[in-house]
Each structure stands twice: as C-alpha cells, then as structure tokens.
Amino acid sequence: MVIGRCEEEYEARGDAARRGNQVEEERRERELLEETVESLSLSERIYLSSISLLNPKSISDHHLLLSLSLSNPPATNPSSPKDYQCSSTLVRHIKAPVHLVWSLVRRFDQPQKYKPFVSRCVVLGNLEIGSLREVDVKSGLPATTSTERLELLDDDEHLLSIRIIGGDHRLMNYSSIISLHPEIVDGKPETLVIESFVVDVPEGNTKDETCYFVEALIQCNLKSLCDVSERLAVQDHTEPIDRL
Known part of the structure; x- marks a missing residue:
C-alpha cells in the first residue's frame, strides 16, 4: 500500500511538472509572438491580423494580433476591445491597382465617392490630421448624422483611420482603420483591402448584434468600393491624388 501511494504521488508530481512546463512554454511563445508583432510596421500588423483571421492557427493568436493592430497605431490608439466592446476585421479583394483604390479611400473629405449611405459631407476647417467632418446619413439607417x-x-x-466622436447614432467610441495592400493575380495588379473596427456595444444590444450590424455596413461600403474601383479600372481612368 505504501509503495502504491508513493507511485501515485510520483505520478501526480510528474503531471504537475508537465502542466507547469506547458504553461511556461505557452508564456514564452506568447512573449515571442508579441515581440515579433511589435517589430513589424503598422500595415504588416494589420495584414497579419487578416491572415490569421482567414487561416487561423489559433483563436488566441488572432485576437492578440487584432488587438495589437487596433491598439498600437500612432495617433489613433483605440484601446484593445473591452468586455463592453466588439471588434472585427473584414477583407475584400478588388480587381484594380492599389493606387486607384487608394485615390478613393483616402478622400476623407468625400466619403460619398464610394460609401452608399453618405449623402453629404462637410469638413470643418483645414483638411489635415485631426480634422473633423460632419456626415449626413441617408434614410434607412438608425442614424442621421455623424461627426x-x-x-x-x-x-x-x-492607411486611413477615423474615429467617431459625435452625431445622431448609437456607435459610441467607434474607431476603424483601413489598409490597402497591392497584389499581383494572373499577372494583373489587384488590391487587398482590410478594415478593422472596435466599438462599444449599445445598451440593450448584444456583441453579436452589434458586430453583425457594423460588419454589414462595412461590407456594403467595401462592395461599393470594389464596384467603383473596378469600373474605373476598366475605363483606365484614375483621378490625381491631392495630398493633404
């Protein structure tokens, strides 16, 4: 009986040691992942976030990469998603060169160039980092204006990032970042568009409901961006980029 108890205690210690080694190994892997991600540029972090979303090695890796891509951009710095927030990343492939797609996306002063729910946009003051725009939303959405x-x-x-700071809507503390990445497909220039967001969950709604609504809205915007860009690409027409 004594020998049996000793064997059981030995096995228990061995199991505890193995669990401890596993926890330590996971901690080291996480630290290595964090160091690797922090050494990348912002666009590389966002791109990796989308890749982990499309081909997830693990859910934890995706959430780490996504939170880093959302929390670390300079001047943007939205906090990592909290319990009362939801976040997501959406991806769209566009059969048009990146410079053409970017000429539409970068127009902070004219989002209606491709966003179908924007009826009017007025920029307050000079057009520069920190500038504000007042957006009128078309009827049919639970909103009328957005600052x-x-x-x-x-x-x-x-890269383009915006934050909603006011207006008649329920998207509180909404922050998004969109990035464009050039691709060559069958010898033709195309664009990979990645958009990530984080937003508070409104009172009375669930995370799933909030994410579903925002994702549907972004999907509409990305589809419209795709349609407009591909139509311009066929026409071989690009507008000059007026830099800020």
Missing part, C-alpha cells in the same frame, strides 16, 4: 475625426492618413503605407 468623425481623421486620426491617421499614410499615403506611403495606404
């Missing part, structure tokens, strides 16, 4: 701030605009890395 938005330009947080980030990078013409080299094709």
Whole structure:
C-alpha cells in the first residue's frame, strides 16, 4: 500500500511538472509572438491580423494580433476591445491597382465617392490630421448624422483611420482603420483591402448584434468600393491624388 501511494504521488508530481512546463512554454511563445508583432510596421500588423483571421492557427493568436493592430497605431490608439466592446476585421479583394483604390479611400473629405449611405459631407476647417467632418446619413439607417475625426492618413503605407466622436447614432467610441495592400493575380495588379473596427456595444444590444450590424455596413461600403474601383479600372481612368 505504501509503495502504491508513493507511485501515485510520483505520478501526480510528474503531471504537475508537465502542466507547469506547458504553461511556461505557452508564456514564452506568447512573449515571442508579441515581440515579433511589435517589430513589424503598422500595415504588416494589420495584414497579419487578416491572415490569421482567414487561416487561423489559433483563436488566441488572432485576437492578440487584432488587438495589437487596433491598439498600437500612432495617433489613433483605440484601446484593445473591452468586455463592453466588439471588434472585427473584414477583407475584400478588388480587381484594380492599389493606387486607384487608394485615390478613393483616402478622400476623407468625400466619403460619398464610394460609401452608399453618405449623402453629404462637410469638413470643418483645414483638411489635415485631426480634422473633423460632419456626415449626413441617408434614410434607412438608425442614424442621421455623424461627426468623425481623421486620426491617421499614410499615403506611403495606404492607411486611413477615423474615429467617431459625435452625431445622431448609437456607435459610441467607434474607431476603424483601413489598409490597402497591392497584389499581383494572373499577372494583373489587384488590391487587398482590410478594415478593422472596435466599438462599444449599445445598451440593450448584444456583441453579436452589434458586430453583425457594423460588419454589414462595412461590407456594403467595401462592395461599393470594389464596384467603383473596378469600373474605373476598366475605363483606365484614375483621378490625381491631392495630398493633404
């Protein structure tokens, strides 16, 4: 009996040691992942977030990459999603060169160029980082106006970030970042568009309901961006990029 108890205690210690080693190994892997992600540029972090979403090695890796891509951009700096927030990343492939798609996306002063729910947009003051725009929303949505701030605009890395700071709607503390990445498909230039967002969950709604609504809205915008860009690509027409 004594020998049996000793064997059981030995096995228990071995199991505890193995669990401890596993926890330590997972901690080291997480630290290595964080160090790797922090060494990347903002566009690379966002791109990796989309890749982990499309081909998830693990759910935890995706959430880490997504939260880093949302929480670390300079000048934007939305906090990592909290319990009362929801976030998501959406991806769209467009059969048009990146410079053409970017000429539409970068127009903070004219989102109606491709966003179908925007009826009017007025920029307050000079057009620069930190500028505000007043957006009128078309009927049919649970909103009428939105006040938005330009947080980030990078013409080299094709990055645009905005934050909603007011208006007649329920998207409180909404922040988004959109990035464009050039691709070559069958020898033709195309664009991968990635858009991530984080927003508070309104009182009376669930995270799933909030994400479903925002994702549907962004999907409509991305589809319209795709349609307009591909139509311009067929016409071989691009507008000059007026830099801020």
